[in-house]
Amino acid sequence: MVDVESATKLRRSRDALSISGRAIVAFGLWDIARAFLSSAYGSSLGQNDEEIERVFADFDIENMELLAIIALIVLVLLFLSIFLRFHVGLAAHSEARGKKKGWGYVVLAAVMALNNTALVIVSYTFLFVTRSYLSLAGTLITSIIDLTSIYAYVDLIRSAITVKRLTVCQAEGR
Amino acid sequence: MQEDFHYYATYCAAHLAGHTQQECREISYCAQLVDWCSRTFLASLGAPSSAATTQLQLELMEARTDLLGLQDITRIWSSFHFLPRDLHADPGRGGRHYRHKYQLVCGPNGDLLKDTVELARGRGTQAVGLAMHVLADTWAHQHFAGTPSLVINNTNNHFFELLGEGDSVRVRQVRFRHNPTAPDDLENGLYANSIYQQDENSIMNLGHGRAGHLPDYSFARYRYLPAWADYEEVVKDNPSDYWNAFCQMVYAMRCLRTGEPFETNRYAQDAVRPWEADIRSVLGKRQLDSCDDWRQLGERMTGVALDPFDLAAYQQEYLDAARSDRVGTFLGRFFVSALAQKSMVTNRIFRTGSLLAGVSIEYEEKGFGGIKDYLLLVRRVSEEALHE
Numbered sequence: 001m002v003d004v005e006s007a008t009k010l011r012r013s014r015d016a017l018s019i020s021g022r023a024i025v026a027f028g029l030w031d032i033a034r035a036f037l038s039s040a041y042g043s044s045l046g047q048n049d050e051e052i053e054r055v056f057a058d059f060d061i062e063n064m065e066l067l068a069i070i071a072l073i074v075l076v077l078l079f080l081s082i083f084l085r086f087h088v089g090l091a092a093h094s095e096a097r098g099k100k101k102g103w104g105y106v107v108l109a110a111v112m113a114l115n116n117t118a119l120v121i122v123s124y125t126f127l128f129v130t131r132s133y134l135s136l137a138g139t140l141i142t143s144i145i146d147l148t149s150i151y152a153y154v155d156l157i158r159s160a161i162t163v164k165r166l167t168v169c170q171a172e173g174r
Numbered sequence: 175m176q177e178d179f180h181y182y183a184t185y186c187a188a189h190l191a192g193h194t195q196q197e198c199r200e201i202s203y204c205a206q207l208v209d210w211c212s213r214t215f216l217a218s219l220g221a222p223s224s225a226a227t228t229q230l231q232l233e234l235m236e237a238r239t240d241l242l243g244l245q246d247i248t249r250i251w252s253s254f255h256f257l258p259r260d261l262h263a264d265p266g267r268g269g270r271h272y273r274h275k276y277q278l279v280c281g282p283n284g285d286l287l288k289d290t291v292e293l294a295r296g297r298g299t300q301a302v303g304l305a306m307h308v309l310a311d312t313w314a315h316q317h318f319a320g321t322p323s324l325v326i327n328n329t330n331n332h333f334f335e336l337l338g339e340g341d342s343v344r345v346r347q348v349r350f351r352h353n354p355t356a357p358d359d360l361e362n363g364l365y366a367n368s369i370y371q372q373d374e375n376s377i378m379n380l381g382h383g384r385a386g387h388l389p390d391y392s393f394a395r396y397r398y399l400p401a402w403a404d405y406e407e408v409v410k411d412n413p414s415d416y417w418n419a420f421c422q423m424v425y426a427m428r429c430l431r432t433g434e435p436f437e438t439n440r441y442a443q444d445a446v447r448p449w450e451a452d453i454r455s456v457l458g459k460r461q462l463d464s465c466d467d468w469r470q471l472g473e474r475m476t477g478v479a480l481d482p483f484d485l486a487a488y489q490q491e492y493l494d495a496a497r498s499d500r501v502g503t504f505l506g507r508f509f510v511s512a513l514a515q516k517s518m519v520t521n522r523i524f525r526t527g528s529l530l531a532g533v534s535i536e537y538e539e540k541g542f543g544g545i546k547d548y549l550l551l552v553r554r555v556s557e558e559a560l561h562e
Binding site for chain 2: 007
């Protein structure tokens with residue numbers, strides 16, 4: 001017989017896990033939107049069309065091939081990132097609804113949280129080292145979203161651990 | 175609660191409390207009238223609209239949900255159908271606005287209930303009937319608040335009906351559907367409720383809309399997660415609650431009749447015991463409407479045939495009376511009682527610092543101010559003071 005307090009805590013944690021999972025999925029959608037906006041309108045404020053055209057005018061065939069390969073790798077990584085976010089988010093939501101899930105998505109969430117943390121640190125370091133303050137606004141906005149994403153990952157991990165622990169206790173009748 | 179309890183059960187309770195046959199009819203009529211006295215009804219009689227004790231579905235659909243609109247809704251529903259249990263309750267979390275909403279959660283045996291019953295003392299069967307409606311609803315509608323609030327009144331799919339009793343209790347998930355025209359399907363556990371609306375102040379989040387009619391079925395036992403309860407499960411046992419409501423009504427009406435002061439947490443089980451088996455049987459019967467069973471029980475108790483509720487019963491007297499004399503008619507006295515109840519509850523809520531029910535002006539300190547309909551109340555109180 002599960003005590004009332006544990007049952008309440010399990011419900012609360014499941015709800016938190018579901019919300020975090022949905023948030024991670026939403027951030028995956030944001031990644032898609034950000035990638036589209038970056039490629040369509042440029043990732044750096046302060047650059048205009050004339051400058052970009054001048055940069056590309058200096059490119060020869062070899063550099064274009066390299067550029068294409070880099071673009072392809074970035075695209076693959078982008079899709080991988082989006083896929084992983086969806087996987088983590090949907091797995092969390094699924095576990096919140098009572099389906100048994102392994103620890104894989106939790107470990108993945110931890111890795112992605114660390115990855116996002118590193119990204120935030122790198123972007124600000126790059127900003128201050130290169131003194132490219134014109135892109136401060138963009139970096140600030142992106143980092144706010146990244147920090148929120150980190151919070152969602154941390155909350156997901158915490159809730160997942162609690163849910164798994166209490167589910168085991170419930171199954172054992174403790 | 176529904177007509178079966180407000181009209182017929184109140185009639186039975188009034189009889190057991192020692193009232194005469196005529197008084198029983200008047201009290202039960204007024205108890206049921208609280209569910210019908212809307213602005214539409216009042217407008218048809220040319221009666222003061224502030225005496226409204228309910229809002230029809232169509233009126234709610236058109237109701238504004240700005241500050242003034244919400245205050246108007248809260249005044250009506252908190253005063254007559256969701257009497258707050260503890261206006262000083264502390265939820266232990268949230269800001270001031272949340273705390274004020276939490277303090278409107280309805281429940282039995284609160285201080286306001288005592289005030290409600292005492293307000294009816296010496297004011298005729300109309301006031302008694304109105305008070306009994308309020309008292310009965312504190313049992314049925316507990317855990318919900320009479321103000322539109324998602325964070326207080328919402329429910330989710332963790333809603334289970336408990337079928338059977340004792341060791342043979344079976345748990346069945348309640349399935350809600352948003353079809354107000356189709357009757358609830360008791361066999362298959364399909365119940366209508368209001369649509370989920372994310373807006374905090376949506377009308378859909380008023381009272382027990384999110385739990386459908388389940389609080390109004392005397393047979394229902396269920397457990398669910400109220401939004402205010404922070405994931406703690408609440409078990410509602412309507413047969414037990416309705417039994418307590420009935421016994422408390424008998425006690426309250428006996429107090430009002432004999433002059434004994436009314437105390438909360440007291441029940442006239444001694445007077446009800448001879449009929450306990452019959453009453454519990456009616457309360458526990460799984461049916462959408464128990465009017466017939468209660469009517470038959472009432473007729474057996476009193477030995478007199480009981481007419482069904484007739485909304486038009488006292489209207490002609492009101493319409494035929496001169497304007498200055500209307501306050502002395504049957505309905506006129508009901509309307510004044512409604513104004514008194516609404517004024518009292520609004521004042522109590524306002525004194526806690528909450529503006530959810532609007533502003534209340536202390537007449538004795540500042541004289542008359544606000545809605546002119548309440549002049550009727552002021553005159554009545556003055557007349558009573560003169561009489562004394």
